[in-house]
Amino acid sequence: MADQDERTPVALTPGHDEHLAAAIESAGGVLVALSDARVLVWAGGVDDFPRELPDSIEWVALKLAGIEEFMSAGLIDDRRIWTNASGFYAENVAEHALALLLAGLRQIPAAVRSRWDKDAIDTSIRSLHGSTVAIVGAGGIARSLIPRLSACGAEVIAVNRSGRPVDGARETLPADRVGEVWSRCDHVVVAAPSTAQTRHLIDASVLAALPDHAWIVNVARGSLIDQRALLAAVRDGQIAGAAIDVTDPEPPAADDPIWDEPRIIVTPHVANPSSGLTRTLAPWIAENLRRFRAGRPLLSTITPGSTY
Amino acid sequence: MADQDERTPVALTPGHDEHLAAAIESAGGVLVALSDARVLVWAGGVDDFPRELPDSIEWVALKLAGIEEFMSAGLIDDRRIWTNASGFYAENVAEHALALLLAGLRQIPAAVRSRWDKDAIDTSIRSLHGSTVAIVGAGGIARSLIPRLSACGAEVIAVNRSGRPVDGARETLPADRVGEVWSRCDHVVVAAPSTAQTRHLIDASVLAALPDHAWIVNVARGSLIDQRALLAAVRDGQIAGAAIDVTDPEPPAADDPIWDEPRIIVTPHVANPSSGLTRTLAPWIAENLRRFRAGRPLLSTITPGSTY
Numbered sequence: 001m002a003d004q005d006e007r008t009p010v011a012l013t014p015g016h017d018e019h020l021a022a023a024i025e026s027a028g029g030v031l032v033a034l035s036d037a038r039v040l041v042w043a044g045g046v047d048d049f050p051r052e053l054p055d056s057i058e059w060v061a062l063k064l065a066g067i068e069e070f071m072s073a074g075l076i077d078d079r080r081i082w083t084n085a086s087g088f089y090a091e092n093v094a095e096h097a098l099a100l101l102l103a104g105l106r107q108i109p110a111a112v113r114s115r116w117d118k119d120a121i122d123t124s125i126r127s128l129h130g131s132t133v134a135i136v137g138a139g140g141i142a143r144s145l146i147p148r149l150s151a152c153g154a155e156v157i158a159v160n161r162s163g164r165p166v167d168g169a170r171e172t173l174p175a176d177r178v179g180e181v182w183s184r185c186d187h188v189v190v191a192a193p194s195t196a197q198t199r200h201l202i203d204a205s206v207l208a209a210l211p212d213h214a215w216i217v218n219v220a221r222g223s224l225i226d227q228r229a230l231l232a233a234v235r236d237g238q239i240a241g242a243a244i245d246v247t248d249p250e251p252p253a254a255d256d257p258i259w260d261e262p263r264i265i266v267t268p269h270v271a272n273p274s275s276g277l278t279r280t281l282a283p284w285i286a287e288n289l290r291r292f293r294a295g296r297p298l299l300s301t302i303t304p305g306s307t308y
Numbered sequence: 309m310a311d312q313d314e315r316t317p318v319a320l321t322p323g324h325d326e327h328l329a330a331a332i333e334s335a336g337g338v339l340v341a342l343s344d345a346r347v348l349v350w351a352g353g354v355d356d357f358p359r360e361l362p363d364s365i366e367w368v369a370l371k372l373a374g375i376e377e378f379m380s381a382g383l384i385d386d387r388r389i390w391t392n393a394s395g396f397y398a399e400n401v402a403e404h405a406l407a408l409l410l411a412g413l414r415q416i417p418a419a420v421r422s423r424w425d426k427d428a429i430d431t432s433i434r435s436l437h438g439s440t441v442a443i444v445g446a447g448g449i450a451r452s453l454i455p456r457l458s459a460c461g462a463e464v465i466a467v468n469r470s471g472r473p474v475d476g477a478r479e480t481l482p483a484d485r486v487g488e489v490w491s492r493c494d495h496v497v498v499a500a501p502s503t504a505q506t507r508h509l510i511d512a513s514v515l516a517a518l519p520d521h522a523w524i525v526n527v528a529r530g531s532l533i534d535q536r537a538l539l540a541a542v543r544d545g546q547i548a549g550a551a552i553d554v555t556d557p558e559p560p561a562a563d564d565p566i567w568d569e570p571r572i573i574v575t576p577h578v579a580n581p582s583s584g585l586t587r588t589l590a591p592w593i594a595e596n597l598r599r600f601r602a603g604r605p606l607l608s609t610i611t612p613g614s615t616y
Contacts, residue, residue, distance in 0.1 A: 091437050095460060099414040102407035111575040112417045115567055116559040118576040123583045129399050151459030152403060251424040259423055267419040268426035275431045 008293055011037035011057075014044045023282035027289035039292065041285060043278070046070055053080075059292055061285060065089050065272060066221060067302060068194050082302040086193075087140040088284040089272040094144035096271035097189050097219045098152075100243035102128060104215040105187075109265050126213055126240070129153035134185035136178060136201065137192025137220060138166045145189065157181055182209035187216070194221035202226065207233035214239040219271045222248030227258065234263045245271045316601055319345035319365075322352045331590035335597035347600065349593060351586065354378055361388075367600055369593060373397050373580060374529065375610060376502050390610040394501075395448040396592040397580040402452035404579035405497050405527045406460075408551035410436060412523040413495075417573055434521060434548070437461035442493035444486060444509065445500025445528060446474045453497065465493055490517035495524070502529035510534065515541035522547040527579045530556030535566065542571045553579045 007030040012020055020041060021031060034040060035054055041061045042049060046069040053060070058080050062070065065086040076082050103109060105126045114120060131154050135142045138158035146156050146168035158166040159181060163174030173181060178201075182188075188210065192198045202216065202225040210216075216239060218225055227248050233239050241263035250269060258264045272280075288298045315338040320328055328349060329339060342348060343362055349369045350357060354377040361368070366388050370378065373394040384390050411417060413434045422428060439462050443450045446466035454464050454476035466474035467489060471482030481489060486509075490496075496518065500506045510524065510533040518524075524547060526533055535556050541547050549571035558577060566572045580588075596606045 091461060092435060095410070095435060095437055096414055098460070099407075099410035099416060102403070103411050103416045106404055106407040106575070107578070108407060108411045108573065108575060109417050109420045111578070112420075112573055114576075115562075116574070116576040118559075118578065121576050122578050122581045125578055125581045125583075127400060127403060129403055147459045148456075151455045152406070153399060251426075254423075265416065265420055266424070267414070267416060268422075268424040268429050270415070270419070270426065270430050270433055273430045273433045275433075 008039060008289065009037045010039040010041060010289070012041045012043065014042075014048055017043055017278045019278040019282040020285055023286040024289060027286035028293050029289050039289070046073055046075070049073075049075055051075075055079075059083070059298070061288060062302075063278070063281060065093075066194065068221075076302055081298060083288060083298050083300045084302055085281055085284065085300060087300045088281055089277075090140035090144040092273070092280065093141050093191075093219050093271040094148060096245060096267070097141065097145055097191070097217050098148050100217045100219070100245065100265060100267065101133070101187060101189065101215060103265055104217070104241050104243040104263075110262060113262060124240075127153075128187075131155075131186040132157060132170070132184065133187045133189060134159065134181045135169075135189045135191055136181070137190065137198070138169065138172065139191065141191040141219065142166060142169075142189075145191070157185055179209075182206055183211070185214070186211060187214055190216065190218040190220050190224050192220055192224060194223050199223050200226040202230065204229040204233070207238050210239050212237060212239060216242040216244075218242070218244040218246055220246060222246040222250050231258055231261060231264065234261055241265070243267075245269055316347060316597065317345045318347040318349060318597070320349045320351065322350075322356055325351055325586045327586040327590040328593055331594040332597060335594035336601050337597050347597070354381055354383070357381075357383055359383075363387075367391070367606065369596060370610075371586070371589060373401075374502065376529075384610055389606060391596060391606050391608045392610055393589055393592070393608060395608045396589055397585075398448035398452040400581070400588065401449050401499075401527050401579040402456060404553060404575070405449065405453055405499070405525050406456050408525045408527070408553065408573060408575065409441070409495060409497065409523060411573055412525070412549050412551040412571075418570060421570065432548075435461075436495075439463075439494040440465060440478070440492065441495045441497060442467065442489045443477075443497045443499055444489070445498065445506070446477065446480065447499065449499040449527065450474060450477075450497075453499070465489055487517075490514055491519070493522070494519060495522055498524065498526040498528050498532050500528055500532060502531050507531050508534040510538065512537040512541070515546050518547050520545060520547060524550040524552075526550070526552040526554055528554060530554040530558050539566055539569060539572065542569055549573070551575075553577055 009032040010024050010029040011034040039059045040057050043063050060082050062084045067084045107121050107124050111121045133154050134157045136159045138160040156169040158169035158172040159178050161175050165172045243265040245267045317340040318332050318337040319342040347367045348365050351371050368390050370392045375392045415429045415432050419429045441462050442465045444467045446468040464477045466477035466480040467486050469483050473480045551573040553575045
């Protein structure tokens with residue numbers, strides 16, 4: 001634990017970011033080179049990440065929310081603490097999830113495209129009010145999303161790994177009972193991390209089990225949905241549509257048929273916009289640095305092997 | 309006041325509607341011809357409305373929320389009670405207002421149109437979280453909208469006729485101080501009734517006073533916005549965009565330039581969809597019939613000459 005008066009040496013790289021630098025300095029850190037640092041705040045992606053870290057680095061703070069590339073590259077070791085940023089962007093991602101769900105239910109892109117085809121739009125609109133929304137992978141995003149859905153008059157069925165009750169959800173099911181959810185909800189929000197276990201969590205059998213008025217929202221990773229099966233289900237009317245911020249592959253090819261399916265709404269992985277991202281992250285880095293200096297547990301630590 | 313055991317004769321016309329008929333019967337009514345009725349539940353518009361009502365009609369329940377056509381046709385007399393349905397559809401309209409605001413802020417139609425132009429979308433997105441939303445004409449829709457906005461992390465400045473504080477709003481201003489609002493809010497939701505006083509409430513001077521990141525939502529009536537000034541302000545970048553469920557004229561002409569302005573999102577007057585409308589209305593008609601039979605004040609009575 002650092003002496004209260006001694007500043008903690010922190011490396012902030014690659015590049016310089018004014019928001020993160022100010023946060024580090026406000027929380028008792030001092031910016032130094034990597035070789036002199038006890039903390040690395042890594043503002044980049046996986047490709048440039050140093051393959052050998054100095055032993056002096058006790059904590060690595062990643063700017064990213066999704067860390068599967070760091071995982072599969074074997075970079076997350078057990079010789080220090082690692083944190084990511086998944087919880088810190090939850091408000092932003094929850095807001096985008098709600099925007100996507102409402103855009104689907106209230107037929108906003110269809111209305112824009114059809115230029116006042118009132119009869120078609122009027123009869124296609126559904127209310128979020130009074131509906132039941134399943135949130136699969138109920139972590140930080142769900143904690144931000146549930147109050148929004150509740151205020152809109154919707155009820156939530158949460159699915160998480162343990163089944164431990166999630167605040168504000170009507171009920172919470174463990175992941176091994178996710179199969180019970182599909183026929184009992186109106187709509188689904190996918191918010192689980194991308195792991196081997198969650199790949200194609202939404203597949204043809206799930207799509208067949210959902211009600212035909214269901215909208216699916218994905219703000220997690222494209223791999224969680226079997227996108228070919230999704231396209232077929234929407235075309236066949238098995239579900240009403242999908243509003244997705246992530247795709248598989250990402251971005252979709254220019255000739256991917258999902259571009260021509262009006263009931264699939266695609267936004268370009270912007271639930272947590274890169275512009276303004278470090279401004280959002282900065283107070284959390286400061287909070288974690290204060291915790292680090294006080295020897296208290298850090299927020300958003302990475303637990304290798306976690307599913308959802 | 310009716311004897312508890314005696315059923316109240318109600319005329320339900322034009323046409324027959326199963327939801328309204330069931331509601332009337334469940335609340336102590338019996339369906340009769342207009343000439344035998346004490347209550348008229350009018351399920352139509354202004355054109356077919358009888359120009360002479362039997363003197364026996366003590367209460368007319370209109371299915372519509374906006375009743376300016378009934379007003380200007382001089383049909384709303386003072387010989388009986390009149391109710392409209394504005395308060396009953398508030399949840400639905402508030403949900404659509406939120407959907408429109410989020411669709412604008414989160415760039416949903418722009419993202420759909422641009423097919424993964426990530427750089428452009430990412431830098432155009434703004435968060436509702438942390439913003440201040442002015443609701444001009446803060447009545448029933450605002451009461452439903454404010455909890456939704458609060459759950460999204462936004463604060464509300466309400467404007468109503470009296471300035472009497474609105475629950476959940478950070479502050480409430482009377483209509484004669486509406487000019488103070490524009491520079492102090494991020495976004496505007498127009499929810500006031502259409503009257504001579506509210507025509508072009510949003511005009512060129514208001515648009516110039518709003519911040520350049522502002523989105524304007526209109527779920528009231530098209531006449532409240534000077535649509536030509538709106539188009540110019542959006543094109544000039546005076547505001548970020550508008551998401552409107554109502555237009556002036558309605559619908560816009562096929563060659564109206566608003567169709568070609570991507571930052572104006574238009575839905576075809578579907579905030580309160582006609583399909584399913586009588587199902588939404590039915591419990592309120594039942595409630596009002598119970599009140600009528602008990603001699604208690606009715607909900608959503610029409611007060612001629614009210615503005616906002």
